[in-house]
Amino acid sequence: MQTTFAIKGNLVHTPQCGKLELHPQAYLVCENGTVAGIFETLPEGYQSIPVEDYGDKLILPGLVDLHVHAGQYAYRGLGMDMELLDWLEQNAFPEESRFAEEAYAEAAYRIFVDGLLHTTTTRASIFATLHRPATLKLMEMLDKAGLPCYVGKVNMDRNSPDYLRETTGESLAETRRWLEKSGEFTCVRPILTPRFTPSCTDALMNGLGQLHREFGTPMQSHLSENLSEIAWVQELCPGTRFYAESYARAGLFGGDCPTIMAHCVWSGEEERALMKEKGVFIAHCPQSNMNVSSGIAPIKQYLREGQKVGLGSDVAGGAHLSIFRAMTDAIQCSKLRWRLVDQETPALTMPEALYMATKGGGAFFGKVGSFEPGYKFDAVVLDDSNLPTTRSCTLAERVERTVYLSDGRPCAKYAAGRKLF
Amino acid sequence: MQTTFAIKGNLVHTPQCGKLELHPQAYLVCENGTVAGIFETLPEGYQSIPVEDYGDKLILPGLVDLHVHAGQYAYRGLGMDMELLDWLEQNAFPEESRFAEEAYAEAAYRIFVDGLLHTTTTRASIFATLHRPATLKLMEMLDKAGLPCYVGKVNMDRNSPDYLRETTGESLAETRRWLEKSGEFTCVRPILTPRFTPSCTDALMNGLGQLHREFGTPMQSHLSENLSEIAWVQELCPGTRFYAESYARAGLFGGDCPTIMAHCVWSGEEERALMKEKGVFIAHCPQSNMNVSSGIAPIKQYLREGQKVGLGSDVAGGAHLSIFRAMTDAIQCSKLRWRLVDQETPALTMPEALYMATKGGGAFFGKVGSFEPGYKFDAVVLDDSNLPTTRSCTLAERVERTVYLSDGRPCAKYAAGRKLF
Numbered sequence: 001m002q003t004t005f006a007i008k009g010n011l012v013h014t015p016q017c018g019k020l021e022l023h024p025q026a027y028l029v030c031e032n033g034t035v036a037g038i039f040e041t042l043p044e045g046y047q048s049i050p051v052e053d054y055g056d057k058l059i060l061p062g063l064v065d066l067h068v069h070a071g072q073y074a075y076r077g078l079g080m081d082m083e084l085l086d087w088l089e090q091n092a093f094p095e096e097s098r099f100a101e102e103a104y105a106e107a108a109y110r111i112f113v114d115g116l117l118h119t120t121t122t123r124a125s126i127f128a129t130l131h132r133p134a135t136l137k138l139m140e141m142l143d144k145a146g147l148p149c150y151v152g153k154v155n156m157d158r159n160s161p162d163y164l165r166e167t168t169g170e171s172l173a174e175t176r177r178w179l180e181k182s183g184e185f186t187c188v189r190p191i192l193t194p195r196f197t198p199s200c201t202d203a204l205m206n207g208l209g210q211l212h213r214e215f216g217t218p219m220q221s222h223l224s225e226n227l228s229e230i231a232w233v234q235e236l237c238p239g240t241r242f243y244a245e246s247y248a249r250a251g252l253f254g255g256d257c258p259t260i261m262a263h264c265v266w267s268g269e270e271e272r273a274l275m276k277e278k279g280v281f282i283a284h285c286p287q288s289n290m291n292v293s294s295g296i297a298p299i300k301q302y303l304r305e306g307q308k309v310g311l312g313s314d315v316a317g318g319a320h321l322s323i324f325r326a327m328t329d330a331i332q333c334s335k336l337r338w339r340l341v342d343q344e345t346p347a348l349t350m351p352e353a354l355y356m357a358t359k360g361g362g363a364f365f366g367k368v369g370s371f372e373p374g375y376k377f378d379a380v381v382l383d384d385s386n387l388p389t390t391r392s393c394t395l396a397e398r399v400e401r402t403v404y405l406s407d408g409r410p411c412a413k414y415a416a417g418r419k420l421f
Numbered sequence: 422m423q424t425t426f427a428i429k430g431n432l433v434h435t436p437q438c439g440k441l442e443l444h445p446q447a448y449l450v451c452e453n454g455t456v457a458g459i460f461e462t463l464p465e466g467y468q469s470i471p472v473e474d475y476g477d478k479l480i481l482p483g484l485v486d487l488h489v490h491a492g493q494y495a496y497r498g499l500g501m502d503m504e505l506l507d508w509l510e511q512n513a514f515p516e517e518s519r520f521a522e523e524a525y526a527e528a529a530y531r532i533f534v535d536g537l538l539h540t541t542t543t544r545a546s547i548f549a550t551l552h553r554p555a556t557l558k559l560m561e562m563l564d565k566a567g568l569p570c571y572v573g574k575v576n577m578d579r580n581s582p583d584y585l586r587e588t589t590g591e592s593l594a595e596t597r598r599w600l601e602k603s604g605e606f607t608c609v610r611p612i613l614t615p616r617f618t619p620s621c622t623d624a625l626m627n628g629l630g631q632l633h634r635e636f637g638t639p640m641q642s643h644l645s646e647n648l649s650e651i652a653w654v655q656e657l658c659p660g661t662r663f664y665a666e667s668y669a670r671a672g673l674f675g676g677d678c679p680t681i682m683a684h685c686v687w688s689g690e691e692e693r694a695l696m697k698e699k700g701v702f703i704a705h706c707p708q709s710n711m712n713v714s715s716g717i718a719p720i721k722q723y724l725r726e727g728q729k730v731g732l733g734s735d736v737a738g739g740a741h742l743s744i745f746r747a748m749t750d751a752i753q754c755s756k757l758r759w760r761l762v763d764q765e766t767p768a769l770t771m772p773e774a775l776y777m778a779t780k781g782g783g784a785f786f787g788k789v790g791s792f793e794p795g796y797k798f799d800a801v802v803l804d805d806s807n808l809p810t811t812r813s814c815t816l817a818e819r820v821e822r823t824v825y826l827s828d829g830r831p832c833a834k835y836a837a838g839r840k841l842f
Binding site: 073074075076077078079080081095098104107108111287291292293294295296320328331332333335338340341349350389390391393397400401403404405407 | 494495496497498499500501502516519525528529532708711712713714715716717740741749752753754756757759760761762768770771809810811812814818821822824825826828
């Protein structure tokens with residue numbers, strides 16, 4: 001692998017939330033997997049490095065999917081007329097149980113990894129299922145494909161069918177075995193994944209907190225997605241003042257434990273204050289929030305109050321892996337929220353959506369999601385010549401059209417300096 | 422052209438709203454452009470007719486787009502961060518004015534017609550611009566492509582920039598010349614198209630009413646899309662009790678004058694009663710209603726109260742021509758409406774969305790949008806083999822996945838018995 005090289009094209013990124021930075025026909029230099037800089041002409045020291053010239057194409061930072069269930073990919077776009085609990089019982093749980101069988105898991109994850117590879121997503125934080133061997137297989141496949149993802153073996157020891165539930169002891173022991181094995185991968189990392197509070201007893205949650213302290217593993221889960229779920233958590237966890245405390249009291253809510261919480265549609269003031277204090281990442285999954293009738297999260301307010309926000313596809317609550325689609329869904333939902341719920345808060349803009357899709361969610365992975373020097377060299381190259389128009393568009397307009405109209409399949413993709421295709 | 426033939430595959434349609442009817446591996450027979458019937462095996466009289474066997478593919482009735490602006494296609498996916506009036510002034514009006522130049526119009530409409538041809542849409546009701554020659558050019562192109570559409574030369578004699586406004590006299594004279602010329606096409610028909618009440622003086626609206634009575638031409642326009650527009654119409658039309666009366670008092674609101682009204686997001690009780698009484702078609706355009714922050718129309722209620730409802734892409738308020746996308750947008754918006762506005766009214770279902778996309782909107786064109794005998798032979802053939810899954814899906818599940826996940830490009834398409842590709 002060439003360690004120093006450049007790509008050339010129309011570079012677009014969002015170092016600041018809400019502001020597109022455009023570099024038409026510029027060079028993006030990579031050194032050892034990291035961005036060395038953006039240059040209009042190559043400086044002295046880089047004159048002899050290899051350059052891949054993408055002509056008039058668009059080059060964006062690789063996009064980040066902060067929340068996706070790999071074990072539900074076979075079900076995307078199915079059962080969308082059902083409500084959440086029916087959908088879980090009839091679709092998600094039976095499907096996830098099939099991952100006990102390694103051959104099935106391998107076939108299903110092959111389709112998922114191939115799908116993900118050809119989207120604009122370079123990094124994702126992924127729910128597998130509760131099965132350790134299948135989870136390791138998924139990690140191996142992603143690692144080989146060069147996609148630097150977090151992957152979680154799911155934990156669940158209550159409130160699910162017998163065929164998809166562990167005992168507390170099994171769940172913790174399997175998680176430990178999985179963590180011990182997870183150091184073997186090059187770019188894929190483990191993330192603790194209690195499914196959500198209703199699926200995890202206090203003993204399990206506390207045990208996962210101990211594993212976090214022992215291994216330093218980050219965590220991901222779901223939070224305040226819908227109102228009946230919130231009421232249920234209140235019942236299950238007497239003594240907590242709000243949902244997030246069910247994670248926080250086990251030491252699994254930000255601070256020393258980097259945390260992604262999916263949804264946060266209905267988080268109240270205290271919960272939001274704790275998320276902010278602890279630097280918890282919010283994975284906004286607008287399409288899923290529509291499909292399972294959850295509502296519209298107040299994302300513009302979260303950005304304004306300084307929360308960390310990224311986007312998630314939430315396949316298979318969401319039907320599409322494309323984070324371009326998540327961007328336009330987020331904008332459209334924010335417009336409906338303005339119209340129907342809160343006319344004090346304006347809609348999200350395209351540059352804000354691009355920020356969330358790149359640097360916003362990317363921050364969970366370190367210096368990721370921007371072309372600033374020192375950031376991981378993650379990039380996707382997009383050909384918009386197949387979106388014909390009689391208009392001559394500015395570069396910013398080309399980005400907007402591409403996000404709204406393209407099929408979300410880049411023609412080239414780099415992660416941490418490695419060219420994936 | 423073969424006048425009697427059959428196609429074979431997995432037939433799916435919705436003769437009744439809300440109910441999928443499935444005919445796996447069945448024959449659909451065409452006689453003189455019309456459906457003769459669905460057969461499990463070909464009856465005696467049809468043994469020797471040519472059969473196109475589409476194997477395991479899906480065959481749906483051609484979809485209907487009840488509301489689309491061909492003159493805005495170059496702008497789709499652009500300026501989506503603007504509000505409606507800014508968007509009209511900065512995007513739509515300047516773009517539409519370019520259609521005064523015939524070469525520009527031809528190039529732009531070529532892109533539109535090619536785009537439309539390769540979607541699942543077989544029939545559409547289309548806004549052109551106010552320019553007669555360009556409108557005739559569009560009609561000629563659609564006619565050649567075999568797409569049986571309604572096309573309207575737009576009328577506007579107030580409240581638009583000088584460069585995109587006619588005098589009342591010009592507008593009526595040009596409309597008459599256009600109508601006289603419009604009889605020449607094989608499958609494309611004219612439709613009167615006052616842009617919307619704010620763009621048309623009473624004199625113009627009354628003149629169009631007279632043209633309707635003279636030529637029998639149907640009409641299309643916009644109704645109750647957003648609240649400030651409604652307030653504006655109230656100011657412009659003293660004496661009307663609600664927006665629809667501004668059309669109705671000119672004889673342009675259903676009854677003898679078949680009418681499509683786009684949007685109807687905020688129609689009140691009296692307006693809805695009049696729509697129902699007059700058999701007005703509602704073109705539901707959920708994506709546009711999100712993009713320009715209009716809100717969510719109460720479509721489930723409209724269906725329950727017996728209104729005639731079809732779907733529209735409303736390009737370029739909507740960014741996508743795909744009526745599959747309009748179907749899923751409609752379902753998703755109805756779920757948010759349930760959650761945020763009205764928990765008495767459940768969400769739309771996939772079979773309801775398919776009905777609106779086919780027979781619901783199709784009824785404006787006559788017997789269109791179903792595979793029942795006597796209906797126009799409009800059909801699209803879809804290959805879902807490129808949507809891999811480890812699940813074995815039922816036929817109904819395959820339809821749902823295709824609507825949610827496919828790129829909306831059929832592999833074969835028929836309109837009124839003519840194979841378009």
